[in-house]
Amino acid sequence: MKVSIKYENPDIKKRKDFVTKFISLLQEEYPLKNDLKIMFLDDRCLQVVEEVII
Amino acid sequence: MSTGSRRGDHLIKVLAKGRLNRDIMRTLAHEWVHEYQMTILGREHGPNIGGINEDEANAFAGQIVKKFEKKYPELEELMYEHKGIEGKVSLLSEQILLNEKQLIKKNLVSEMKSIGIEKLPYSYSSLNRFIDSKTMNIHYNKHYKGYVDKLNKAIKNIDGDLELEEIIRTISKFDNKVRNNAGGAFNHALFWKMLSPKKQLPSGEILKKIKKDFGNIKKMKDEFNEAAKDRFGSGWAWLYLNKDGDLKIMSTPNQDNPLMNIVKKGGYPLLGLDVWEHAYYLKYQNKRDEYIQKFWDVVNWEFVNDLFVGRTDKKKLNESQEINEIALRRSSKIDYLCLQSKSEKSPYCELKNFRDGLEDQYLINELERSIFVLDQFFGKKNVGTFPVIVQLALQDKSRTVNFLELVADFIVDKEYDDDQVKKILNKQKYSTTIPNDIEGLLAYARQKEHSKYENSFVGNYFEKNPTKLQLNYRCSDDAKETLIELLKKIHSGTETLNYTFFQITSCLSKSFKSGSYYIKADLITKQELKDEDGNTIFPSGSFFEVKKMDPFIDSYLSEFFSIFKQSSLSSEKPIYIKLYNELIDKLFTWLNSKPSAEEYLNNVKSKMAGIIYEGNLIVPIQYIDLYWSNKGQRGCDEKRLSIRFRIKPEYDKIDGYFFKDKNTLESTTLTVKSKDREKIICPV
Numbered sequence: 001m002k003v004s005i006k007y008e009n010p011d012i013k014k015r016k017d018f019v020t021k022f023i024s025l026l027q028e029e030y031p032l033k034n035d036l037k038i039m040f041l042d043d044r045c046l047q048v049v050e051e052v053i054i
Numbered sequence: 055m056s057t058g059s060r061r062g063d064h065l066i067k068v069l070a071k072g073r074l075n076r077d078i079m080r081t082l083a084h085e086w087v088h089e090y091q092m093t094i095l096g097r098e099h100g101p102n103i104g105g106i107n108e109d110e111a112n113a114f115a116g117q118i119v120k121k122f123e124k125k126y127p128e129l130e131e132l133m134y135e136h137k138g139i140e141g142k143v144s145l146l147s148e149q150i151l152l153n154e155k156q157l158i159k160k161n162l163v164s165e166m167k168s169i170g171i172e173k174l175p176y177s178y179s180s181l182n183r184f185i186d187s188k189t190m191n192i193h194y195n196k197h198y199k200g201y202v203d204k205l206n207k208a209i210k211n212i213d214g215d216l217e218l219e220e221i222i223r224t225i226s227k228f229d230n231k232v233r234n235n236a237g238g239a240f241n242h243a244l245f246w247k248m249l250s251p252k253k254q255l256p257s258g259e260i261l262k263k264i265k266k267d268f269g270n271i272k273k274m275k276d277e278f279n280e281a282a283k284d285r286f287g288s289g290w291a292w293l294y295l296n297k298d299g300d301l302k303i304m305s306t307p308n309q310d311n312p313l314m315n316i317v318k319k320g321g322y323p324l325l326g327l328d329v330w331e332h333a334y335y336l337k338y339q340n341k342r343d344e345y346i347q348k349f350w351d352v353v354n355w356e357f358v359n360d361l362f363v364g365r366t367d368k369k370k371l372n373e374s375q376e377i378n379e380i381a382l383r384r385s386s387k388i389d390y391l392c393l394q395s396k397s398e399k400s401p402y403c404e405l406k407n408f409r410d411g412l413e414d415q416y417l418i419n420e421l422e423r424s425i426f427v428l429d430q431f432f433g434k435k436n437v438g439t440f441p442v443i444v445q446l447a448l449q450d451k452s453r454t455v456n457f458l459e460l461v462a463d464f465i466v467d468k469e470y471d472d473d474q475v476k477k478i479l480n481k482q483k484y485s486t487t488i489p490n491d492i493e494g495l496l497a498y499a500r501q502k503e504h505s506k507y508e509n510s511f512v513g514n515y516f517e518k519n520p521t522k523l524q525l526n527y528r529c530s531d532d533a534k535e536t537l538i539e540l541l542k543k544i545h546s547g548t549e550t551l552n553y554t555f556f557q558i559t560s561c562l563s564k565s566f567k568s569g570s571y572y573i574k575a576d577l578i579t580k581q582e583l584k585d586e587d588g589n590t591i592f593p594s595g596s597f598f599e600v601k602k603m604d605p606f607i608d609s610y611l612s613e614f615f616s617i618f619k620q621s622s623l624s625s626e627k628p629i630y631i632k633l634y635n636e637l638i639d640k641l642f643t644w645l646n647s648k649p650s651a652e653e654y655l656n657n658v659k660s661k662m663a664g665i666i667y668e669g670n671l672i673v674p675i676q677y678i679d680l681y682w683s684n685k686g687q688r689g690c691d692e693k694r695l696s697i698r699f700r701i702k703p704e705y706d707k708i709d710g711y712f713f714k715d716k717n718t719l720e721s722t723t724l725t726v727k728s729k730d731r732e733k734i735i736c737p738v
Contacts, residue, residue, distance in 0.1 A: 008070075017282065025122050037064060038067075
């Protein structure tokens with residue numbers, strides 16, 4: 001499965017490695033089958049910068 | 055959306071601005087678990103506050119964050135990364151919001167958790183031909199409401215939402231206070247609905263089923279009446295649907311019922327009669343018979359039929375729905391672990407298949423309970439010690455349930471908190487490695503639980519009397535070799551297997567005739583044990599073997615020549631096991647052909663009064679068969695020469711006794727399936 005991450009918030013965008021590690025642990029503990037999109041929002045509107053990890 | 059949301063098209067949104075990374079990750083984990091619940095477990099959307107999905111997502115998100123911190127201690131600083139004044143304000147307001155949420159949830163949960171009062175569907179006087187209005191009034195307002203009140207008080211401090219039926223189904227997890235009051239609340243809530251002011255006759259599906267399973271209505275009533283009459287002291291008589299889909303009758307003591315997982319051969323109750331004196335004494339005094347007869351005038355057969363149809367429809371759910379339904383129940387950890395393990399070949403899925411093949415509901419419940427305990431204990435589910443324990447338990451499927459049950463009992467037993475083995479297992483909780491001698495550690499844990507059970511009988515009636523059976527296989531002065539030395543000689547060609555076999559069997563023949571070492575027992579009675587009528591059942595000086603296991607599990611009484619039990623010989627095992635198995639098979643065949651070996655078994659039996667199984671159940675020796683076997687502890691790869699015991703093939707029903715320390719023996723009858731009366735031996 002593939003996880004697509006959209007970073008709107010600049011602070012968390014600086015911590016991509018950290019986020020990737022956390023998502024790997026999630027996938028290890030609660031493995032999903034479908035592709036998943038995650039958005040880290042700044043406020044509650046949507047502007048998109050896309051990164052993709054497996 | 056508050057701080058996170060999840061959409062059906064696999065999109066998770068997490069608010070990141072001004073929050074600690076730790077909180078962002080917790081929100082992400084929470085929504086991820088929801089995605090898992092919906093797409094992997096196939097669950098439906100539940101309420102946003104409260105409910106199993108939310109509770110689980112909160113709990114698992116917290117666990118994941120902790121695991122992450124444990125796995126990456128170097129990232130701790132990043133978890134609490136400072137986000138300036140905006141972050142602090144946000145953190146503070148979030149905390150306030152969280153406190154508010156928790157308060158709302160607490161109130162909601164306590165409201166949801168409270169078990170309600172079932173409204174009486176008729177007036178107190180409308181069942182006059184069966185019971186007077188004064189009894190009805192006291193029974194409903196004092197006794198029944200009392201059970202509900204006491205139950206709500208007893209579960210006030212237990213975490214999670216609790217439903218009455220779920221409490222009943224998993225009653226072994228609760229103390230006696232909950233057991234009595236939950237039973238009282240559940241039984242009476244059903245009982246009120248099972249009665250009707252209008253006289254009814256059985257009809258519909260239930261009528262067909264009664265005729266099919268009992269022959270006719272009268273036979274069912276007779277059996278039910280007997281159960282109600284024979285219930286000693288307070289309790290209930292039941293017509294219920296067992297796991298095989300058959301209607302059965304039973305009576306239960308106190309406020310127990312067939313749905314409770316501690317009740318053997320239970321099932322789903324369809325009709326119950328309260329035979330506590332509070333239910334009838336004002337009108338009938340000591341004439342319980344008359345009360346039972348009149349009961350049939352007020353049975354609400356329409357309701358009984360609805361219950362029956364409801365249960366059988368549920369059974370018709372297709373398999374996948376059923377799996378999901380089971381996985382949804384918090385008590386069914388086995389399905390959950392199998393789903394999580396990602397592989398059909400995982401030990402958990404093998405355990406699930408094993409469980410699905412079990413017929414005895416009591417064994418299924420015991421298995422679920424044991425796995426529930428182990429799952430709570432071990433933080434690592436798919437690697438490390440937990441799956442290895444399951445794997446080892448599955449090696450001998452005749453003992454799987456017992457194996458897991460004893461290990462689980464050892465783990466929850468606070469008495470062993472300072473025990474070295476418990477400490478080692480504690481260290482394994484979050485470890486991916488497995489202790490070297492895991493088999494030895496688990497054998498030790500099981501032995502501890504066995505001994506504890508045995509010791510629990512020592513007191514006014516029993517004292518310890520540990521004796522072993524011995525077979526002498528070295529008769530002459532020059533025969534000093536141990537069995538492993540003999541095997542080594544045969545292996546090197548300095549001795550033949552046939553000559554060794556001849557030497558051993560000559561000596562065994564003499565040993566059988568010597569008349570010594572005939573007693574095999576764990577306990578001896580200090581004074582006689584009597585039944586309810588004062589008859590002496592077991593005189594003083596009776597010998598008993600104790601086994602903390604179900605009476606339907608075949609087990610061994612004594613093992614001989616078990617040289618590979620010694621860890622010092624484990625390195626020799628691969629070299630000599632083939633030869634060893636060959637010798638054991640020859641001895642096994644020889645023993646089964648010798649009348650003196652049969653006589654030896656009879657002598658051993660004649661000295662035993664019975665076997666005490668799990669739950670203080672005594673089975674008298676006349677129902678037990680002893681036999682020679684070549685079965686090893688884990689199947690047939692490593693054989694063992696042993697004397698095993700089982701219920702005699704000719705008895706499908708046995709009369710046993712429950713031992714109650716300060717009282718008398720309570721008679722009980724057990725039904726034994728033919729497969730539980732088969733000998734267990736390995737092919738030669």
